Amino acid sequence: MKSLPRLRAYVARHAMGLTVWGAALVLAAVPLVMQNPYNLGILNLIGLFTIVVLGLNLFIGFAGQISLGHAAFFGLGAYGSAILTATYHFPPWPAMILTALGLALTALVIGVPTLRLSGHYLAMATLGFNYVVQTIFVQWDAVTGGPSGLSGVPPLALLGLEFNDDVKFHYLVWTFALAALTLCLNLVRSGVGRGLAALAQDELAASCLGVDVRRDKIRVFVLSAVFASVGGSLYAHYFGYINPDAFSIFKSLDLVIMVVVGGLGSIWGTLFGVSLITVLPHLVDWFETYSDIIHGVILVVILLFLPQGFVTGLVDLAKIRLARRRLAVRRGQVKAEEIPRTDTA
Amino acid sequence: MGNYLLEITGLTKHFGGLPALSEVHFRAARGQVTALIGPNGAGKTTLINCLTGVIRPDKGEVRFNGGNIAGLAAHLVARLGISRTFQNLRLFPRLSVLDNVLCGLTVAAGNSLPEALLRLPGLRNRERRLMLTAMEALDNFGLADKAALPAAALPYGDKKRVEMARAFVSQPLLTLLDEPVAGLNPEETAQIAALIGQMRLYGKTMVLVEHDMELVMEVSDHVVVLDGGSRIASGTPEEIRTNPLVLEAYLGRMSVTA
Numbered sequence: 001m002k003s004l005p006r007l008r009a010y011v012a013r014h015a016m017g018l019t020v021w022g023a024a025l026v027l028a029a030v031p032l033v034m035q036n037p038y039n040l041g042i043l044n045l046i047g048l049f050t051i052v053v054l055g056l057n058l059f060i061g062f063a064g065q066i067s068l069g070h071a072a073f074f075g076l077g078a079y080g081s082a083i084l085t086a087t088y089h090f091p092p093w094p095a096m097i098l099t100a101l102g103l104a105l106t107a108l109v110i111g112v113p114t115l116r117l118s119g120h121y122l123a124m125a126t127l128g129f130n131y132v133v134q135t136i137f138v139q140w141d142a143v144t145g146g147p148s149g150l151s152g153v154p155p156l157a158l159l160g161l162e163f164n165d166d167v168k169f170h171y172l173v174w175t176f177a178l179a180a181l182t183l184c185l186n187l188v189r190s191g192v193g194r195g196l197a198a199l200a201q202d203e204l205a206a207s208c209l210g211v212d213v214r215r216d217k218i219r220v221f222v223l224s225a226v227f228a229s230v231g232g233s234l235y236a237h238y239f240g241y242i243n244p245d246a247f248s249i250f251k252s253l254d255l256v257i258m259v260v261v262g263g264l265g266s267i268w269g270t271l272f273g274v275s276l277i278t279v280l281p282h283l284v285d286w287f288e289t290y291s292d293i294i295h296g297v298i299l300v301v302i303l304l305f306l307p308q309g310f311v312t313g314l315v316d317l318a319k320i321r322l323a324r325r326r327l328a329v330r331r332g333q334v335k336a337e338e339i340p341r342t343d344t345a
Numbered sequence: 346m347g348n349y350l351l352e353i354t355g356l357t358k359h360f361g362g363l364p365a366l367s368e369v370h371f372r373a374a375r376g377q378v379t380a381l382i383g384p385n386g387a388g389k390t391t392l393i394n395c396l397t398g399v400i401r402p403d404k405g406e407v408r409f410n411g412g413n414i415a416g417l418a419a420h421l422v423a424r425l426g427i428s429r430t431f432q433n434l435r436l437f438p439r440l441s442v443l444d445n446v447l448c449g450l451t452v453a454a455g456n457s458l459p460e461a462l463l464r465l466p467g468l469r470n471r472e473r474r475l476m477l478t479a480m481e482a483l484d485n486f487g488l489a490d491k492a493a494l495p496a497a498a499l500p501y502g503d504k505k506r507v508e509m510a511r512a513f514v515s516q517p518l519l520t521l522l523d524e525p526v527a528g529l530n531p532e533e534t535a536q537i538a539a540l541i542g543q544m545r546l547y548g549k550t551m552v553l554v555e556h557d558m559e560l561v562m563e564v565s566d567h568v569v570v571l572d573g574g575s576r577i578a579s580g581t582p583e584e585i586r587t588n589p590l591v592l593e594a595y596l597g598r599m600s601v602t603a
Contacts, residue, residue, distance in 0.1 A: 088479055183462045190461035190468060191454020191475075192448075198437050200450050205435035209511070210423035210452040219458055308439075316439065316495070322496040330490075 016185055028332045031167045034060050042282060048235050049172035049274045049291055051180045053089060053258045054267065055227025058184060059262030060256065061309065062193070063220045065115070066123045066198025069130030072253050073225045075137060075247025076103055082242050086152040087143075093156070096233040100226050107225035111218045130249045133343045137244035149243030149297025156237045169238055176234060178226060178259040196220055197265070250292060263312025274313055350519055350550045351376045352395075356405035356415075358391055365391040366402070367574045373519065373552050378545055378552045380561045380582075384570035384594055388434055389554045393521050397424040397429050404586050410518060424452050424520035430508045430525055432554075439499035442488055442507050446479045449511035449551070482514040486540065502533040507538070513544060520544070521552045526560055538563055562586065570594065 011018060034040055056070050084090040090098075103253030114125045137144050144150060155164040156172065163172045187193045198206035199213045207213050236242050257329060262273025277295075281288055306313025351373040358366040366388045373379040381389050395402040398419035406480040412420060412580050425549050428449070447454075454463075454475055460468050481487045486506050491499060496507060505525060510587040521539070526534040532558065541564045544551065555561050561568060561582065568585040572594040578585060587589055 001572070120537055186464040187458075187461050190452060191471070192456065192458055192461040194440075194444060194448055194454070197440060198451075200433050201437040201439060202518070203418075204399065205431065205437070206448070206451075208399070208423055208429055208435075209448050210420050212456075214419045223458070294503040320498050323494040324534055326494075327498070 016165070016189075018329045020166050020185070021139050023181075024174075024178055027178070028171070031170055036077060036165045042279060043175050044077030044166060044238065046271075046275050046278050047170070047177045048238070049258065049278060050177045050254070050271060051173075051234070052231035053064035053255055053262070053270050053274050054177075054184050055224035055231075056255050057262065057265065057267070058187070058196070058227075058268050059220050059260045060223040060332075061259050061266065061312075062188065062200065063196040064264075065219065065221070066119070066225070066248065067126040067128035067221075067252075068123050068256065069128070069133075070224070070228055071247045071249065072105070072130040072133035073252035074135060074232040074251070075230035075237070075242075075244070076291055078205045078236040078242045078247070079137060079150070079232075080229070080238040082153045083143060085154055085237075088148060092237060095229065099233055102228040103225050103229040104222050107222040108218065111221040114220055115214070115221060116216045127249060127252075130247075130252050134244055134249075135245055137247065144244070147244060149241060151241040152242045153236045153242070155240065156234075163237070165265045166252055172235055173238070176230065180230075181267065181271075190266060192216070200265075215284045239325060252294060253299075257295050258292060259298060259309065260302050261310045263309035263315070266309065266315070269309065269311035273309075348374050350410060350514060351552070352406075352408040353392070353396070354406045356392065356404045358388075358395060358400065358405070360452050361444055364574045366395070368392070369574070371576070372570055374567065376545075376548045377566040378541065378551045378553055378564050380555060380565035380568045381571065382555060382558075382561060382585075383577075386573075387594075389571055390523060390576040391554075391574075393429065393523055396422075397427060397521065409572060409601040424584060425523070425554060426515075428433050428512040428517035428519075429521040430453065430505075430512050430517060430523055432523040434504055434526065435507060436496045436504055436508055436511075440494070440496060442496055442499065443479055443483065443492040445507055446482055446488075446510050446514050449482075449514040450475050450479060452515060461586050469563070479514060482510045484545075486510040486513075487536075495566050502529055502536075505529065505533075505537065506540070509540060513549070515518060517549075518598075519550050519552070521554070523554045524556065526555065534560060558586075 024228055030043065031040060034043070052070065052074050056067065062068055062112045077099055080102060081095050083094050084095035097166065110129065114122065126131065138147050141147070155162050157163065161168070185315055194255050195206065195211040195216055198209065199216060203213050258273040258277045259270070260273070261276055262271070263269030281291055301311050308316055349372045351371075353369065353371040356366050356369040356371070358588065369388070369392060371381070371392065378421060381392065383389055391400070393414070394400045396407060398421065401416050405415060406413055409425060411425065435446065440448070455471060471593065480489065480492065483492055486509060488503065488506060488510060491503065496504065507517050509525060510521070512522070525541070526537050529537065538560055541551065541553070545564065553561065553565060567581050568580060568582055569576060570588075570591050572584060576591050577594060578588050580588070
């Protein structure tokens with residue numbers, strides 16, 4: 001019985017790591033239970049977009065900035081890998097790394113002047129960037145294949161094993177997704193992460209505490225671009241074919257909606273947001289036709305009533321309410337039994 | 346280096362045509378509380394803002410710990426060991442009280458993105474120590490039981506104390522307190538006064554901007570008076586209390602009873 005408190009202490013201390021491993025175990029077991037390739041395919045898409053949206057959430061959710069053009073980075077990652085491997089026969093893994101590095105540099109070059117802007121101006125700049133990039137995808141058909149897209153992208157392979165079906169890709173993409181999740185969870189619990197959360201709420205106070213606001217904004221922007229690039233590369237190798245339609249500003253808005261539904265700055269919430277938005281069109285038949293309108297409505301409603309994002313907003317409301325009730329108990333205004341027990345995450 | 350940790354000379358700042366500060370000289374002695382008082386609009390917060398890199402002075406020298414820091418960016422000023430509180434409270438409302446105070450340890454927490462992403466052992470150990478330091482500060486400021494609460498949920502008086510804890514947790518060389526008791530009732534004011542007194546016992550150097558004359562008289566070692574952007578008087582609290590120029594500047598707003 002003596003080991004029980006020690007076990008509890010261990011669990012409390014390593015709660016994050018244990019949860020990630022728990023999720024990993026669950027995901028590892030999924031293909032054994034879910035045989036339907038259609039469903040596995042959806043789960044793979046969720047995994048892909050989780051990687052991209054985790055990065056985006058760090059930028060717009062956690063650091064409080066805005067990007068309405070992240071599909072451009074996603075697309076550049078996809079086209080980068082596709083062109084290098086299909087046209088120039090590069091080996092896929094180095095191609096992915098090279099593309100990610102190239103995108104990091106691009107994000108740096110764009111970020112330095114653009115991130116001086118904020119609010120509407122930054123939003124417009126990112127929209128413009130997306131539009132330019134997508135136009136390049138469509139017009140530069142000698143390199144990108146134009147509107148008909150680019151095919152012949154080889155699957156990824158490791159030690160002779162090709163990730164060329166839904167089950168094998170499931171393990172690949174979710175390894176990447178959980179790795180990305182872990183990196184984000186680590187960042188959020190560090191000094192750098194706190195600096196980002198601080199600058200999102202009050203740039204002046206943050207800088208007076210030692211946060212280099214300008215540099216940190218650029219750093220998180222570049223990081224989110226790298227995440228999007230990796231997601232894009234995996235996407236290209238999964239489908240073997242890519243086309244400019246997938247990287248429009250509507251896709252960028254979808255990514256933002258995924259962030260908002262999951263909760264701005266909520267790392268675990270990202271999984272929820274991506275899952276909901278990805279699965280929705282498959283649950284409701286007529287969704288496809290009205291998807292843009294519905295997405296727009298979801299976005300507006302959430303931002304009106306829970307501007308922190310859906311999941312985060314609910315959690316925050318609960319936390320503040322609980323906190324106020326605890327303070328009231330201390331002042332003898334409320335009996336302790338009346339407060340519901342929850343663990344604040 | 347000498348007795349004075351901070352020496353400001355000839356500090357001048359104009360906003361458009363308005364002279365917010367004109368050739369102001371100001372010194373803060375080591376281990377002492379130097380108060381900066383004056384009517385509203387005298388330039389006190391402008392001086393603090395120039396000192397902390399929030400705005401750039403037009404002219405003048407700010408010597409801190411041997412170097413000139415005039416015009417230095419805010420985050421670099423913080424890294425040199427200067428911390429501050431804000432007249433209108435600038436907490437991070439959605440972060441917990443503990444996280445707010447941990448933000449005060451930004452400089453000590455390290456700046457490397459790869460180290461943070463990979464959660465390397467060096468960072469892990471540092472985080473553990475920072476957590477202890479932050480909890481200790483919360484304890485000193487009477488906030489330990491509120492550590493996990495979101496800062497937005499706290500009453501105003503507690504919020505003021507969180508900001509002070511955040512300013513002192515990093516063991517700064519110089520702390521600027523901008524109206525720390527504004528809006529507080531007498532009981533809360535006494536608590537803040539006690540905390541300032543405690544910090545003074547620890548040898549902390551502080552600059553206190555305040556309107557509450559009782560507090561100024563109680564905790565300051567030296568008082569400087571600004572009016573209309575210029576320095577009009579300086580001396581011990583007793584000297585200032587009876588200085589006719591100072592009384593005139595306040596036009597009877599300050600009570601002179603002994």
